[in-house]
Amino acid sequence: MKSSSSYNEHRDRNFSHNDRREPVEEVQVEVGQRFPLTIKRLGINGEGIGYYKRKITFVPGALPDEVVVVEVTHVAAHFLNASLRQVREASPHRVEPHDAKAGEVGGFELEHLAYPQQLEFKRDVIQQSLERYKPRGWQHFTLKPTIGMENPYHYRNKAQFQVRQLEDGTIIAGLYKEGTHDLVDLPEAGTQNEATLTVIRELVKMLGELEVPIYDEEHGSGIIKTLVTRSSEATGEVQVTFVTNSKKLPRKRQLLELIKKRLPQVVSVMQNVNPGKTSLVWGDETVKLTGQDYITEELLGHKFQLSPRAFLQLNPKQTTKLYQEAIKALGLTRANRLVDAYSGVGTIGLTLADKLGEVRGMDTIPEAIDDANRNAALNDIDNAEYFTGTAESLLPQWVANGWRPDALVVDPPRAGLDETMIDTILQVRPEKFVYISCNPSTLAKDLVELGEAYRVDYIQSIDMFPQTARVEAVVKLSRR
Numbered sequence: 001m002k003s004s005s006s007y008n009e010h011r012d013r014n015f016s017h018n019d020r021r022e023p024v025e026e027v028q029v030e031v032g033q034r035f036p037l038t039i040k041r042l043g044i045n046g047e048g049i050g051y052y053k054r055k056i057t058f059v060p061g062a063l064p065d066e067v068v069v070v071e072v073t074h075v076a077a078h079f080l081n082a083s084l085r086q087v088r089e090a091s092p093h094r095v096e097p098h099d100a101k102a103g104e105v106g107g108f109e110l111e112h113l114a115y116p117q118q119l120e121f122k123r124d125v126i127q128q129s130l131e132r133y134k135p136r137g138w139q140h141f142t143l144k145p146t147i148g149m150e151n152p153y154h155y156r157n158k159a160q161f162q163v164r165q166l167e168d169g170t171i172i173a174g175l176y177k178e179g180t181h182d183l184v185d186l187p188e189a190g191t192q193n194e195a196t197l198t199v200i201r202e203l204v205k206m207l208g209e210l211e212v213p214i215y216d217e218e219h220g221s222g223i224i225k226t227l228v229t230r231s232s233e234a235t236g237e238v239q240v241t242f243v244t245n246s247k248k249l250p251r252k253r254q255l256l257e258l259i260k261k262r263l264p265q266v267v268s269v270m271q272n273v274n275p276g277k278t279s280l281v282w283g284d285e286t287v288k289l290t291g292q293d294y295i296t297e298e299l300l301g302h303k304f305q306l307s308p309r310a311f312l313q314l315n316p317k318q319t320t321k322l323y324q325e326a327i328k329a330l331g332l333t334r335a336n337r338l339v340d341a342y343s344g345v346g347t348i349g350l351t352l353a354d355k356l357g358e359v360r361g362m363d364t365i366p367e368a369i370d371d372a373n374r375n376a377a378l379n380d381i382d383n384a385e386y387f388t389g390t391a392e393s394l395l396p397q398w399v400a401n402g403w404r405p406d407a408l409v410v411d412p413p414r415a416g417l418d419e420t421m422i423d424t425i426l427q428v429r430p431e432k433f434v435y436i437s438c439n440p441s442t443l444a445k446d447l448v449e450l451g452e453a454y455r456v457d458y459i460q461s462i463d464m465f466p467q468t469a470r471v472e473a474v475v476k477l478s479r480r
């Protein structure tokens with residue numbers, strides 16, 4: 001979880017170039033001060049941006065062209081944070097949020113904005129990042145309109161909810177209020193699919209009935225910390241993981257019996273042990289409590305078995321579109337040798353393997369790589385192999401040993417590509433290259449260096465996370 005200071009540091013680094021135009025004169029302003037503000041545009045985190053005496057002011061929940069009254073919550077050298085107190089003149093694109101809890105927790109940053117405008121925003125954020133970093137030729141990049149969802153709700157196939165017991169004994173499960181450790185109960189959440197929520201609600205009931213001790217953050221006592229449910233769109237299977245404060249799980253037998261009786265869709269129950277106070281949700285040890293080790297999902301006609309910690313895109317319907325865009329952009333032939341870098345459970349490379357000579361992929365999570373290799377066998381694919389390790393160490397090794405790819409797809413985490421990885425790409429210069437990005441800032445930054453060898457044919461944004469400010473894009477690159 002982000003502390004408010006790291007959030008602000010992040011914000012400092014992510015100013016769009018327009019925000020750095022000239023030095024800001026000293027403005028006398030205090031926390032708690034209220035004033036009216038006209039909102040000019042949305043920032044990369046989906047918050048409204050206005051200028052108070054030329055000082056940039058971030059207002060979550062405010063929309064472009066609105067006149068609002070705000071209250072200052074944080075004063076920094078180069079910016080102000082403020083909360084929205086009143087909307088005096090509303091945007092024609094403002095809509096009533098579907099979720100009562102929107103605005104309290106992360107994951108609903110844009111729920112008050114009409115969906116067509118959310119899609120425009122996601123393209124615009126990429127444009128803002130390009131303007132900031134100015135990769136070679138950026139003014140001429142083609143930014144295609146964002147591919148959205150027909151129904152932009154109920155898409156998340158995984159819920160990872162913290163659990164707490166209130167003083168009156170009520171057990172709640174949900175997400176932390178932004179920047180705090182106050183848990184917001186989420187029996188409903190419009191972005192979650194029904195399967196994940198139904199199972200969480202029932203599990204909370206069972207924990208109460210059986211009086212399983214819930215983790216108490218203040219005293220470090222109790223057992224159940226987090227409930228994780230993941231569902232498969234194709235098979236309807238659900239996997240449950242209890243993240244616990246110790247290996248011991250009191251009333252385990254009764255709990256598993258109840259799950260069997262009341263939740264037949266749950267085919268896999270796991271326990272992840274994560275002792276003590278830590279900001280990480282997952283511990284190192286995962287054990288099976290009952291059922292299968294995996295649930296099976298299907299994507300583009302291929303089956304994927306998923307262990308609890310393996311990454312899978314959170315929006316199955318849009319994942320299909322994302323991969324189809326990547327396949328189109330790669331334009332592969334049978335002769336190609338593809339590297340599926342940052343592979344997760346191998347979903348991209350394995351859906352492409354039958355169009356290719358050979359696939360190699362890598363990921364840092366050993367369980368994901370086990371899943372990827374097992375998934376290759378499950379789909380009768382014998383020209384794909386996956387390896388545990390970092391992309392920046394394995395790709396140079398393969399090249400040094402004489403194995404050179406001529407096609408590359410990278411799908412890195414938010415931090416983008418490592419320097420060594422970029423250097424290796426520039427050295428190998430695969431003819432076919434697609435960059436899938438979940439962070440426009442690091443994408444634009446990486447494109448500056450990649451621009452030495454590649455030109456950007458187009459950027460296709462795809463809305464993987466409706467109602468949030470998160471942006472995903474497929475970038476087709478061609479060798480200069």
Ligand SMILES: C[S@@+](CC[C@H](N)C(=O)[O-])C[C@H]1O[C@@H](n2cnc3c(N)ncnc32)[C@H](O)[C@@H]1O
Pocket residue numbers: 311312313341342343344345346347348362363364365368389390391392411412413418438
């Ligand atoms: C955005 S996910 C993409 C996963 C996969 N391509 C998919 O579509 O499901 C990024 C993946 O990169 C992995 N990862 C993080 N750092 C890495 C590194 N330095 N080298 C290789 N993989 C890494 C993570 O474990 C995660 O599975």
